[in-house]
Every structure is written in C-alpha cells, then in structure tokens.
Amino acid sequence: MTQTGIPFLFMRGGTSRGPFLKRDQLPEDLDRLASVLVAMVGSGHPINIDGIGGGTAVTTKVAMLSPSEDEWADVDYFFAQVSVEDCLVDFKPTCGNILVGVGPAAIEMGLVPAYGDAAEVRIRAVNTGARVLAKVCMKDGSVLYDGDAEIDGVPGTAAPVELQFMDTVGGATGAMFPTGSRTDRVDGIDVTCMDVAMPMVIARAEAFGLSGHESAADLDENREFFERMEAIRLEAARRMGMGDASKSVAPKFGLLASAVAGGSAATRYFMPWSTHPSLAVTGSQCMAACLLCPGTVGEGLLKALPSAPARLALEHPMGQLKVVIDYSREGDQFELNWAGLVRTARKLAAGNVFVPTEVWRGFDRDS
Numbered sequence: 407m408t409q410t411g412i413p414f415l416f417m418r419g420g421t422s423r424g425p426f427l428k429r430d431q432l433p434e435d436l437d438r439l440a441s442v443l444v445a446m447v448g449s450g451h452p453i454n455i456d457g458i459g460g461g462t463a464v465t466t467k468v469a470m471l472s473p474s475e476d477e478w479a480d481v482d483y484f485f486a487q488v489s490v491e492d493c494l495v496d497f498k499p500t501c502g503n504i505l506v507g508v509g510p511a512a513i514e515m516g517l518v519p520a521y522g523d524a525a526e527v528r529i530r531a532v533n534t535g536a537r538v539l540a541k542v543c544m545k546d547g548s549v550l551y552d553g554d555a556e557i558d559g560v561p562g563t564a565a566p567v568e569l570q571f572m573d574t575v576g577g578a579t580g581a582m583f584p585t586g587s588r589t590d591r592v593d594g595i596d597v598t599c600m601d602v603a604m605p606m607v608i609a610r611a612e613a614f615g616l617s618g619h620e621s622a623a624d625l626d627e628n629r630e631f632f633e634r635m636e637a638i639r640l641e642a643a644r645r646m647g648m649g650d651a652s653k654s655v656a657p658k659f660g661l662l663a664s665a666v667a668g669g670s671a672a673t674r675y676f677m678p679w680s681t682h683p684s685l686a687v688t689g690s691q692c693m694a695a696c697l698l699c700p701g702t703v704g705e706g707l708l709k710a711l712p713s714a715p716a717r718l719a720l721e722h723p724m725g726q727l728k729v730v731i732d733y734s735r736e737g738d739q740f741e742l743n744w745a746g747l748v749r750t751a752r753k754l755a756a757g758n759v760f761v762p763t764e765v766w767r768g769f770d771r772d773s
Contacts, residue, residue: 408763409760409761409762409763410760410761410762410763410765410766410767410768411758411759411760411768412427412431412432412442412446412758412759412760412761412768413427413428413431413757413758414426414427414756414757414758414759415427415511415514415515415753415755415756416458416753416754416755416756416759417469417507417510417511417751417752417753417754418507418560418751418752418754419469419501419503419504419505419506419507419508419749419751420502420503420504420506420507420557420559420560420687420749420750420751421464421503421557421559421560421683421684421685421724422464422465422467422501422503422504423460423464423465423467423754424447424458424459424465424466424467424468424469424504425446425458425468425469425759426468426469426470426471426507426508426511426515427468427469427470427471428470428471428472428515428517429470429471429472429482429484430472431769432470433766436497438766439486439495440486440494440495440497441765441766442761442765442766443468443486443488443495444488444493444494444495445457445761445762445765445766446458446468446759446761447459447466447468447488449466449488449489449490449491449492449493449494449495450491450492450493451491452490452491454466454490458759459488459490461490462490462680462683463487463489463490463655463677463679463680463682464503464677464682464683466487466488466489466490467485467486467487467488467501467503467504468485468486468487468488469483469484469485469501469504469505469507469508469511470483470484470485470486471483471484471508471511471512471515471517472484472517473517474528474530476530476537478528478530478537479528479529479530479537480512480517480518480527480528480529481508481512481517481518481527481528481529481530482529482530482532483500483505483508483529483530483531483532484497484532484533485497485499485500485501485504485505485531485532485533487499487501487655494653496653496654496655496656497533498533498578498654498655498656499533499534499578499604499654499655499656499658499688500531500533500534500536500577500603500604500688501686501687501688502569502603502604502686502687502688502689502690502691503686503687503749505529505531505538505540505569505687506540506567506569506687506749506750506751507751508527508529508540509525509527509529509540509541509542509567509751510542510549510551510567510751510753511753512527512529513525513527513542513544513549514549514753514756520542520544520547520549521544521547522544523543523544523545524541524542524543524544525541525542525544526539526540526541526542527539527540527541527542528540531577534577534578534603534604535573535577536571536572536573536574536577536603537571537572537573538569538570538571538572539569539570539572540567540568540569541567541568541569542567543565543566543567549753550565551564551565551751551752551753552564552565553565553566553750555748555750556750557727557749557750558684558722558724558725558726558727559683559684559722559724559725560750563750564750564751564752565750566748566749566750567748567749567750567751568746568747568748569687569746569747569748569749570744570745570746571603571691571744571745571746572744574602574603574691574742574744574745575601575602575742576601577601577603578601578604578605578648578656578657579601579605579646579647579648580601580647581601582600582601582602582695582742583598583599583600583601584599584601584605584645584646584647584648585599585642585645585646587599588699588700588701588702589701589702589703590642590645592607592638592641592642592645593634593637593638593641595609595613595614595634595638596609596610596613596703597609597638597642597703598696598702598703598704599642599645599646599657600692600695600696600702601646601692602691602692602695602742602745603687603688603689603691603692603745604656604657604658604686604688604689604691604692605646605648605656605657605658605692606657606658606659606660606689606692606693606696607638607639607642607643607657607658607659607660608659608660608661608662608692608693608696608702608703608704609638609659609660609661609662609703610661610662610663610703611661611662611663611672611674612663614631614634614635614661616631616661616663617663618661618662618663618664618672618673618674619663619666619672619721620674621723622674622681622682622683622723623681625674625681626680626681632679635659635676635678636678636679638659639651639657639659639678640652642657643656643657655677655678657678658675658676658677658678658686658689659675659676659678660673660674660675660676660689660692660693661673661674661675662693662696662697662703662704662707663707664707665719665721666721667721667726668719669718669719669720669721669726670697670708670718670719670720670721671693671697671704671707671708671718671720671721672720672721672722673685673689673690673693673720673721673722674722674723675689675693675722681723682722682723683723683724684722684723684724684725684727685720685722685727687727687747687749690720690727690729690747691729691731691745693720694716694718694720694729694731694745695731695733695742695745697718698711698712698716698731698733698735698740699735699740700735700737700738700740701738711735714731714732714733714734714743715730715731715732715733715746716730716731716732716733717729717730718730718731727747728747728748729745729746729747730745730746730747731744731745732744732745732746
C-alpha cells in the first residue's frame, strides 16, 4: 500500500515524548490534521501498535512548529494531545514538557539560526498565546544533548534547557481565576479554578479521603475517585467558561497535600483520565501559584511563605520538580510576574513518519 511520508523529529521533552513536525508540511484543515495525527500516533489501540505512540498520554503528544509572525517570537509551537484509544485529538491545551524540546527542534529544523555556546529561542505557544524564552546549549554550531542535568522521571543525565515563561496568566480563559472566586465549592469539595500556564481545577487530597502521596498506579485503580473527580472537573469547566469539557483534556485536575520527602508540597496531576506519572511543566506552574496565592485551597500548605522569586520543589510520584515563581503578594493582592524551570530534552530519531494515503495523500497528489 502506498503511504504518505511526513518529515519529523522524534524527541523527548521533559517527561514526555512525541513527533515534532513542521506545520506547513501538514494539512491546514484541523479535521484532516486530526485524522493524520490519529493515524501517525496509532490512536485506537491500547499500546498504539499501528503508530508511533507509546500507549500512554505522555507519549501521544505532537508538536508542530513554524516561523512566528509574532514580533517577539522566533517560532510558533502548536500542540496536539492525541488520545491513546479514542481516536480523538485535542488542540485546546499546551504541553510544557513537550515545549522543552521546541527550542532544540527549531534549531535542528533550521527554523531558528543559532550560534555560540547557548542559543536563545523565543517561542509563542499557539494554543494559549503564552510566550516562553528557551535557552539551549550548543557546541560547534549544533544542539548539545549531553550534559549533567538530571530530572526525576527520566534516567541518566542530559544538557539543561532553561525555560522562562511569560504571559502565563489567563491564557485559556482570560483570567487567573475565571470563576471570579479563589475558592469554589463543587459537589461538596472546595476547589480552586485557576488559569496559570494551564487551566486547572485544584483540590486538597484530604477532601477526597486521600493522602496525596498515593502512587500513580494506586490512584488509577481508584475508579470511584476518578468518577467523582471527573464530575467536579466538568462542572468546574462550565463555571470557568470552558463549556463542555467531556472530550477535552482541559481543564486539568490536580491534588495538593503536605510534603513528605523534603519538598515544598506534594502534588498529584491528572491528564485528566489517568494519573500523570510525574508532573506536567505547565501544571507545576499553576499548582505553585496556587500554593503562593492567598485564598486558594493551597494556602497554608507551605511551611513558610518564600520571598520572591520563590523556588519550590513539588513532590510527584517519581520525585520532585523544581519551579521558580516571581510574584508579589500584599494582603489579599497577588500578582505573578514570570515562572521558570530547568528541564532536559533529547533527539531520539529523525526521518519520515508514514500515514496511509486513505487518510492523507499529501500535497503532491490529489488530496
């Protein structure tokens, strides 16, 4: 069977991985694009046997890059979350872990020129409008992947990729607190509906009778919790002005608890129909802001309120994720200036990924 080949890089970004493609080498129409991505990933099978997905939500992500028309940015990053089994594609959210690979991928693809020992890549996240400055290590004009930076959830070490996030507040809903309140009560549970880097619904683990230190596997087996969480998430999404979220991964859901492993607080993050094996980069910023802001469900969990910029270590099932938040707080007033963190990325493969011509015949043939 003749197939359509599409050039791609296969990269790990943070604790996620997936194909990185040029946007102009894919269908413009989003319905056709979704069909192509479903075929590419192999959605519809629990282990994505007929595609390059990995059978989990952190390995069925896609990044599409293009030169940016934004005066500030170098490259546009358009993200797609492909479901593992449901043949669905969600273009609403962004992904901070995959974002870690955008700077290196943009240089590898020739979208951004790079010189010296470190390259600065200015990225516009198309899905949310957020702006991110990525600092990428270089050597002899090429991206450097070897290094001594470690992140929990990924074996070994690699070169660091430093990210500084700007314009993260209200990217999806237009407000830090889209319901107009810092705490809402939904189905008997106090939650904070917050939009910082990623729109989220955040609760205390104890409100569900949980410790917040359960393993990802234990939480995934607790279907009673998931059913109640999903009902709360859907109602919260409606109150946040996000409409029917039953087929959307946004808003995400998170739990907070007291730290037990030397961190600032314990977190559990949901994708939302399974537990994240570690913690999303975007989610870490939202949950960190929740811990720092007065009047939220996170207030009081920190042993002491850190001075700005605050360096928080968020515990997750595989270790800790360290995030820096520059903020100001006076009385009930709270303002978030920027967020930053250091992650790693690695190029895994390069070449063509193929989809059946019945899905897409490409630009060179009758489509």
